[in-house]
Amino acid sequence: MKIVDYRVTPIAFGDPPLRAAFGLHAPYALRTIVEVVSDDGLTGVSETHGGSAVVADLLAVRDLVVGRDPFQLAALEHTLYGSVPQTGNVATPWEGKLHSFPRTFGAIEVACLDLIGKALGRPVCDLLGGRVRDRVPFSAYLFYKHAGAGGEWGFECDPAAHGWAAARQAEALSAEALVEQAQAMVTAFGFKSLKLKGGVLPPEEEVRTVRLLRAAFGPDVPLRIDPNAAWSLETSVRWANELEGLLEYYEDPVAGKENMAALAQRISIPLATNMCCVSFADLPATIRLGSVQIILGDHHFWGGLRASVELARICRTWGLGLSMHSNSHLGISLSAMTHLAAAIPNLTYACDTHYPWQSEEIIVGGKLEFVDGALPVPTGPGLGVELDRTALQHLHEQHLRSGLDYRDDEREMQKIEPGWRYRVPQW
Ligand code: GKR
Numbered sequence: 001m002k003i004v005d006y007r008v009t010p011i012a013f014g015d016p017p018l019r020a021a022f023g024l025h026a027p028y029a030l031r032t033i034v035e036v037v038s039d040d041g042l043t044g045v046s047e048t049h050g051g052s053a054v055v056a057d058l059l060a061v062r063d064l065v066v067g068r069d070p071f072q073l074a075a076l077e078h079t080l081y082g083s084v085p086q087t088g089n090v091a092t093p094w095e096g097k098l099h100s101f102p103r104t105f106g107a108i109e110v111a112c113l114d115l116i117g118k119a120l121g122r123p124v125c126d127l128l129g130g131r132v133r134d135r136v137p138f139s140a141y142l143f144y145k146h147a148g149a150g151g152e153w154g155f156e157c158d159p160a161a162h163g164w165a166a167a168r169q170a171e172a173l174s175a176e177a178l179v180e181q182a183q184a185m186v187t188a189f190g191f192k193s194l195k196l197k198g199g200v201l202p203p204e205e206e207v208r209t210v211r212l213l214r215a216a217f218g219p220d221v222p223l224r225i226d227p228n229a230a231w232s233l234e235t236s237v238r239w240a241n242e243l244e245g246l247l248e249y250y251e252d253p254v255a256g257k258e259n260m261a262a263l264a265q266r267i268s269i270p271l272a273t274n275m276c277c278v279s280f281a282d283l284p285a286t287i288r289l290g291s292v293q294i295i296l297g298d299h300h301f302w303g304g305l306r307a308s309v310e311l312a313r314i315c316r317t318w319g320l321g322l323s324m325h326s327n328s329h330l331g332i333s334l335s336a337m338t339h340l341a342a343a344i345p346n347l348t349y350a351c352d353t354h355y356p357w358q359s360e361e362i363i364v365g366g367k368l369e370f371v372d373g374a375l376p377v378p379t380g381p382g383l384g385v386e387l388d389r390t391a392l393q394h395l396h397e398q399h400l401r402s403g404l405d406y407r408d409d410e411r412e413m414q415k416i417e418p419g420w421r422y423r424v425p426q427w
């Protein structure tokens with residue numbers, strides 16, 4: 001089989017005004033859709049991060065992708081290594097860096113695996129060693145937020161909405177409002193664990209939110225809080241004492257491997273990260289220092305699905321737990337995340353997903369459905385989803401109209417709070 005065409009399409013979809021330590025989500029989230037077309041007329045697809053730098057990296061390797069055999073992924077990876085121009089490197093204010101190469105190769109790899117699966121009539125998880133579970137549990141992802149559902153509605157609300165649709169657009173800037181949001185999300189999707197995006201309100205209010213969530217949902221629903229490194233070491237220690245016994249894990253309260261390691265020495269709650277360890281290059285120091293007990297993998301920046309299976313084995317070897325990170329995404333990413341989680345025995349935590357926050361879709365048949373908080377592993381060939389070309393066109397035009405070319409939560413936050421700055425630590 002030979003790849004005869006390669007398409008890269010930037011898209012934008014409505015995203016609610018969610019808050020995180022970085023600021024505020026813009027009315028549209030950006031993603032990129034990659035397609036590889038084979039000489040026998042099949043198309044493999046994948047979804048990755050958005051923004052012009054990501055697209056530029058993907059387009060720069062077009063000539064290295066077209067003409068290749070999609071089965072020869074090791075050779076493709078070897079060829080691309082060093083050829084991706086690195087325009088999409090994201091140097092973050094914390095120490096982890098998201099690199100162009102694993103993201104670019106990962107997006108192409110997933111599209112090739114979808115293509116191979118379609119050619120063989122087998123689901124992608126079978127290409128990763130087969131499934132160890134038929135359903136993948138996900139966690140409710142709770143956000144403090146402003147009123148509105150994003151997209152063309154911006155900050156406006158639809159008064160006719162009810163259930164999760166109403167909760168999705170409701171303002172939630174207090175502990176009580178977060179509990180209402182959690183109840184609506186759990187009722188709609190059946191999630192059995194809860195993750196609170198922290199680093200937004202003063203720590204005492206966020207810890208009060210955790211306590212109220214525990215009171216509302218009871219001790220059998222695991223809770224996590226993720227302040228995205230907005231707390232200092234002392235703040236993280238102080239509030240860990242209050243959170244003792246309440247958390248399944250404490251995700252990135254403080255910035256950097258050294259601080260996380262120092263925190264680990266002083267508290268007994270397991271620490272997790274998708275910030276201080278975001279690549280294979282970060283692993284030796286993370287393990288040597290003992291920075292975390294759990295790594296949140298993400299195939300979008302760890303180099304694809306096969307690399308993520310390797311990460312899982314490394315975690316098992318070193319006695320680390322494995323969970324899964326997410327960003328705002330649509331169904332192609334969700335399907336890839338589900339196939340991956342199905343194939344990893346030691347992925348024992350419910351995975352993160354932003355999916356309930358999005359109302360638009362790019363796959364035929366509309367949104368994938370959670371059953372009791374889990375997604376059944378798709379059984380069709382490849383990723384088990386088909387690109388909806390009308391939706392692709394619409395979301396691409398929306399991208400052009402949005403005027404956005406990268407995610408900038410700080411700029412968005414300044415529209416409602418002039419002078420606001422993203423600071424690490426904030427508290
Ligand atoms: O969507 O604002 C957000 C999240 O804060 C996201 O950017 C993070 O990458 O979900 C992520 C996390 O777990 O840190």
Ligand code: MG
Nearest residue numbers: 226251252274
């Ligand atoms: Mg996180």
